[in-house]
Amino acid sequence: MKSFIFLLVSVTFSFEIDDGKVKGSIIYNRTGNSTGWNFLQISLESIENDEDVFAAAGRFEGEESREEIYNAYRNYVYGLQGGRHFLPKSLQRYVHNQYNWLKEQSQTQNTSYWRMVKYLLIQLENMYEGYNYHYGKTEKALSFDQFYFLSNMGDLQDLWPSVGEVQTQGIGNCNSFYKPGIMAHTTFNVYQTMLRIYKSYNFKLKDKDVVNQHLSFTARPGDLESKDDFFVLWDTQMVVTETSFNNYNKENYEYFHYDSVPCWIRVNIASRLAKNPKEWMDIFGLHRSGTHNNQWVVTDYNKVYMGEEAFFIYKVHDLTNTLLNSQGYVASYNVPLDQEIFDSLKYPNTTSYNDDVRAKQFRMYQGNLRTVREIGRLLRYNKVTDDFDICDGAICPRCDLVNENEYPFGGIDGKVISQDMIKVKKVHLISSPSYQEHQMFNWKAFPNIPHYGMTDKWSFPWYELDETNFTIKELYQDY
Numbered sequence: 001m002k003s004f005i006f007l008l009v010s011v012t013f014s015f016e017i018d019d020g021k022v023k024g025s026i027i028y029n030r031t032g033n034s035t036g037w038n039f040l041q042i043s044l045e046s047i048e049n050d051e052d053v054f055a056a057a058g059r060f061e062g063e064e065s066r067e068e069i070y071n072a073y074r075n076y077v078y079g080l081q082g083g084r085h086f087l088p089k090s091l092q093r094y095v096h097n098q099y100n101w102l103k104e105q106s107q108t109q110n111t112s113y114w115r116m117v118k119y120l121l122i123q124l125e126n127m128y129e130g131y132n133y134h135y136g137k138t139e140k141a142l143s144f145d146q147f148y149f150l151s152n153m154g155d156l157q158d159l160w161p162s163v164g165e166v167q168t169q170g171i172g173n174c175n176s177f178y179k180p181g182i183m184a185h186t187t188f189n190v191y192q193t194m195l196r197i198y199k200s201y202n203f204k205l206k207d208k209d210v211v212n213q214h215l216s217f218t219a220r221p222g223d224l225e226s227k228d229d230f231f232v233l234w235d236t237q238m239v240v241t242e243t244s245f246n247n248y249n250k251e252n253y254e255y256f257h258y259d260s261v262p263c264w265i266r267v268n269i270a271s272r273l274a275k276n277p278k279e280w281m282d283i284f285g286l287h288r289s290g291t292h293n294n295q296w297v298v299t300d301y302n303k304v305y306m307g308e309e310a311f312f313i314y315k316v317h318d319l320t321n322t323l324l325n326s327q328g329y330v331a332s333y334n335v336p337l338d339q340e341i342f343d344s345l346k347y348p349n350t351t352s353y354n355d356d357v358r359a360k361q362f363r364m365y366q367g368n369l370r371t372v373r374e375i376g377r378l379l380r381y382n383k384v385t386d387d388f389d390i391c392d393g394a395i396c397p398r399c400d401l402v403n404e405n406e407y408p409f410g411g412i413d414g415k416v417i418s419q420d421m422i423k424v425k426k427v428h429l430i431s432s433p434s435y436q437e438h439q440m441f442n443w444k445a446f447p448n449i450p451h452y453g454m455t456d457k458w459s460f461p462w463y464e465l466d467e468t469n470f471t472i473k474e475l476y477q478d479y
């Protein structure tokens with residue numbers, strides 16, 4: 001494929017493409033230093049084959065976001081893999097076997113499910129080619145195995161501990177909150193992962209089984225899934241979120257089998273093919289890998305479903321007439337609701353779905369909150385009281401501010417979308433550690449921690465993104 005020869009001189013650009021295989025338009029705004037987000041929108045239609053759309057999208061993204069990808073790669077390796085550029089042999093073998101298995105299956109089975117697998121691998125491989133087209137002969141060259149860390153990040157989060165190694169502490173926490181008409185999410189992570197790209201893939205595919213042509217998600221450079229996770233499926237007006245589980249039961253790692261589909265692919269397939277939350281859960285549950293075990297909350301503002309994974313077990317609950325009805329909201333904060341899941345992961349009996357420290361705060365604070373702004377504030381709340389510590393227990397932690405053992409970890413963003421907004425294709429976003437109750441974060445406090453390609457000061461406001469013309473409007477500060 002011919003390459004998109006752009007110099008990285010302009011901050012924002014867009015162009016039209018019509019090369020006989022695909023046509024459409026592409027926008028990439030490298031505004032991370034001024035808004036906290038880079039914004040990518042790829043709107044493409046296939047002329048004959050859907051795979052051409054995925055190939056062109058990948059190629060473009062790899063070329064244009066190459067600098068962000070290289071920085072995100074280094075931030076990931078130093079921030080989460082302790083500086084290790086290679087996986088331990090046994091994990092690398094697992095990842096290779098799985099990748100080969102995926103290729104084999106997707107080349108021999110012609111179903112919508114496996115066609116999607118094929119397309120996603122094509123998108124990934126083309127993104128890698130695009131990246132290497134510019135950097136392959138420089139010191140920024142990455143092997144495919146290294147490049148794949150970025151999309152496989154969530155799955156690696158469970159693979160590392162299976163060989164007795166943990167990544168950086170506390171990586172698996174987030175909040176998801178649904179109150180009728182409004183869905184919101186915050187990601188917790190090490191601040192090295194704050195190099196963000198909001199991705200909007202609007203693909204007009206010929207495949208009749210594709211229900212959601214247009215989906216958007218809050219992601220990172222080089223990463224083809226959200227990983228937060230926060231996806232908006234515009235055609236069916238669904239929102240997909242999750243918060244991750246911790247595993248305290250080593251025996252669960254025996255579940256891993258390479259003949260499975262990793263989480264980052266399953267979430268994409270379910271999001272493309274599902275018409276409603278129940279179908280989403282059913283498709284997501286196929287070919288489970290047991291990596292990146294999460295509590296998924298998916299809504300179409302009519303039904304609210306929760307899907308919980310614990311390696312051997314997958315449980316799906318329709319909460320619309322149960323929990324949502326009885327308490328008026330559904331919150332997710334990394335603690336299993338289902339007892340069997342809870343027991344299987346061997347969660348400590350110091351917590352439970354009802355009595356978790358964040359469960360108590362959601363119950364206490366949510367009562368009068370009705371608006372998008374109020375719910376957004378709740379998810380960024382980090383007031384310290386006698387009961388709630390600023391790091392361990394706050395709804396939106398700031399572990400960089402504890403007095404001893406401070407480390408750059410906490411809630412790093414916020415996303416809110418109401419039913420009214422999803423209808424007119426708008427979403428609200430913020431990217432920064434919470435500065436509602438505390439001073440803004442500045443990398444100057446951690447000069448020795450690698451944070452390539454990031455600005456120092458993190459006090460970006462909330463923005464409203466309009467997907468109809470892909471523009472943003474500044475809204476308000478975090479407080």
Ligand SMILES: *[C@@H]1O[C@H](CO)[C@@H](O)[C@H](O)[C@H]1NC(C)=O
Pocket residue numbers: 110
């Ligand atoms: C796969 O199935 C689709 C839809 O049924 C069909 O259009 C396509 O030609 C098939 N592809 C191959 C390689 O058989």
Ligand SMILES: *[C@@H]1O[C@H](CO)[C@@H](O)[C@H](O)[C@H]1NC(C)=O
Pocket residue numbers: 349350
């Ligand atoms: C939690 O488990 C420990 C050890 O098994 C036990 O001693 C303790 O009583 C339990 N606490 C609760 C609240 O169940």
Ligand SMILES: *[C@@H]1O[C@H](CO)[C@@H](O)[C@H](O)[C@H]1NC(C)=O
Pocket residue numbers: 030033452453454455456
């Ligand atoms: C953002 O700021 C960082 C730190 O100053 C710099 O390294 C990076 O090149 C900037 N990114 C862009 C796209 O200007």
Ligand SMILES: *[C@@H]1O[C@H](CO)[C@@H](O)[C@H](O)[C@H]1NC(C)=O
Pocket residue numbers: 466468469471
């Ligand atoms: C984008 O579209 C919205 C309406 O959906 C409009 O209010 C806004 O002014 C447009 N922005 C630009 C820059 O055209």
Ligand SMILES: *[C@@H]1O[C@H](CO)[C@@H](O)[C@H](O)[C@H]1NC(C)=O
Pocket residue numbers: 012013027029031039465470471472
């Ligand atoms: C992208 O950049 C263009 C041109 O500067 C601007 O009009 C538009 O609002 C930007 N969109 C986003 C989502 O940043």
